[in-house]
Amino acid sequence: MANPSLLILAGDGIGPEVMAEVKKIIGWLGAKRGVTFDVTEDLVGGCAYDAHGTPLHDDTMAKAMEVDAVLLGAVGGPKYDNLDFSVKPERGLLRLRKEMDLFSNLRPAQCFDALADFSSLKKEVVAGLDIVIVRELTSGVYFGEPRGIFPDNEGGRFGVNTQRYTTDEIRRVARSAFELAKRRNNKVCSMEKANVMESGILWREEVQWVHDNEYPEVELTHMYADNGAMQLVRWPKQFDVIVTDNLFGDLLSDCAAMLTGSLGMLPSASLGAPMANGRPRAMYEPVHGSAPDIAGQGKANPIACILSLAMALRYSYDMGDEATRVEKAVEKVLADGVRTADLMGPEGGSPVSTSGMGDAIVTALDASL
Numbered sequence: 506m507a508n509p510s511l512l513i514l515a516g517d518g519i520g521p522e523v524m525a526e527v528k529k530i531i532g533w534l535g536a537k538r539g540v541t542f543d544v545t546e547d548l549v550g551g552c553a554y555d556a557h558g559t560p561l562h563d564d565t566m567a568k569a570m571e572v573d574a575v576l577l578g579a580v581g582g583p584k585y586d587n588l589d590f591s592v593k594p595e596r597g598l599l600r601l602r603k604e605m606d607l608f609s610n611l612r613p614a615q616c617f618d619a620l621a622d623f624s625s626l627k628k629e630v631v632a633g634l635d636i637v638i639v640r641e642l643t644s645g646v647y648f649g650e651p652r653g654i655f656p657d658n659e660g661g662r663f664g665v666n667t668q669r670y671t672t673d674e675i676r677r678v679a680r681s682a683f684e685l686a687k688r689r690n691n692k693v694c695s696m697e698k699a700n701v702m703e704s705g706i707l708w709r710e711e712v713q714w715v716h717d718n719e720y721p722e723v724e725l726t727h728m729y730a731d732n733g734a735m736q737l738v739r740w741p742k743q744f745d746v747i748v749t750d751n752l753f754g755d756l757l758s759d760c761a762a763m764l765t766g767s768l769g770m771l772p773s774a775s776l777g778a779p780m781a782n783g784r785p786r787a788m789y790e791p792v793h794g795s796a797p798d799i800a801g802q803g804k805a806n807p808i809a810c811i812l813s814l815a816m817a818l819r820y821s822y823d824m825g826d827e828a829t830r831v832e833k834a835v836e837k838v839l840a841d842g843v844r845t846a847d848l849m850g851p852e853g854g855s856p857v858s859t860s861g862m863g864d865a866i867v868t869a870l871d872a873s874l
């Protein structure tokens with residue numbers, strides 16, 4: 506049988522740095538577990554623009570549609586800030602999400618015991634935290650028309666983005682949230698702003714419809730997203746699965762990142778409809794960006810990207826045991842006190858480099874055999 510396929514798009518800034526550590530884990534899986542992937546690599550974001558004048562070449566898009574899964578590092582950076590909007594690095598990422606139709610973005614926020622002291626919140630608020638934000642990823646204000654910057658009649662300009670959701674778009678992401686909740690603690694909290702947005706009213710009605718007609722056994726609550734942001738910081742353990750739209754999901758997941766200690770800890774899985782192999786079309790990526798402030802310095806935490814690979818093992822390759830093995834190895838190195846700089850408190854200490862963290866995780870994997 507052919508090996509499972511994986512397209513790696515390391516991208517910009519710290520993307521290639523954290524991806525180098527993921528490759529060590531992939532190498533380890535091949536050497537020590539006999540799990541071999543057909544890995545191809547390509548460009549996305551600013552580096553693709555530098556090479557081809559576009560943040561995502563059509564050939565790369567075609568490859569992404571063919572593989573079992575895509576693993577992406579990060580895109581963007583100050584070098585590209587003044588590019589025309591249509592060729593900005595982020596457009597490459599958004600094109601992948603849209604054309605692969607990856608409507609359900611799972612962003613788990615889990616606080617490892619060893620980091621509970623390190624969160625900016627009190628230990629009892631975050632210890633044992635295990636929640637998932639399900640972010641709608643292919644619609645809403647990120648993609649709605651009309652959009653643009655236009656001249657007004659007074660010699661000024663106005664900018665427009667449109668929040669637009671259809672019944673089907675809301676129902677399908679709601680279903681993915683209910684399905685996930687059934688495998689967890691059976692609770693979904695849906696967040697929108699139905700108090701001020703018509704799209705929020707539709708969101709609330711359709712999520713409720715999916716609940717009442719298809720998942721009455723799952724507990725469903727609704728919350729305005731601004732309150733949701735506050736509740737995430739006040740008492741995050743009240744949540745199990747949160748389902749929300751594209752923009753609120755972006756903000757709430759960065760907020761949830763700090764519950765775990767660092768943005769460098771949060772992985773994600775973006776899932777679409779099942780492919781011919783029965784697995785969902787999928788792309789995995791850390792929640793963080795290209796971190797220009799630390800790029801090139803060996804300071805980046807590779808754990809978010811490594812845990813994204815673990816999510817790929819679980820959701821795209823049916824290798825839940827190997828996924829757990831990787832997650833346990835991460836847990837072990839953190840328990841052993843191995844820390845990248847982002848996981849150090851103000852009092853400092855001696856952080857390991859990006860590759861030091863990757864090596865420590867490989868050593869922990871060896872110890873797991």
Ligand SMILES: NC(=O)c1ccc[n+]([C@@H]2O[C@H](COP(=O)([O-])OP(=O)(O)OC[C@H]3O[C@@H](n4cnc5c(N)ncnc54)[C@H](O)[C@@H]3O)[C@@H](O)[C@H]2O)c1
Binds near residue numbers: 580793794795
């Ligand atoms: N998925 C993506 O590719 C993605 C996601 C978010 C932002 N971006 C892009 O990245 C660029 C920078 O954006 P930003 O600065 O707002 O967000 P960012 O996530 O890149 O960085 C925010 C802060 O978190 C820190 N940080 C992020 N990841 C880290 C890691 N793995 N280890 C240690 N520290 C880490 C950074 O040093 C920075 O201080 C922009 O061009 C933005 O559009 C890309």
Ligand SMILES: CC(C)[C@H](C(=O)O)[C@@H](O)C(=O)O
Binds near residue numbers: 598599
């Ligand atoms: C880089 C950007 C397009 C992206 C988003 O806004 O979705 C990022 O912030 C994320 O969280 O994945």
Ligand SMILES: [Mg+2]
Binds near residue numbers: 755756759792
């Ligand atoms: Mg974001």
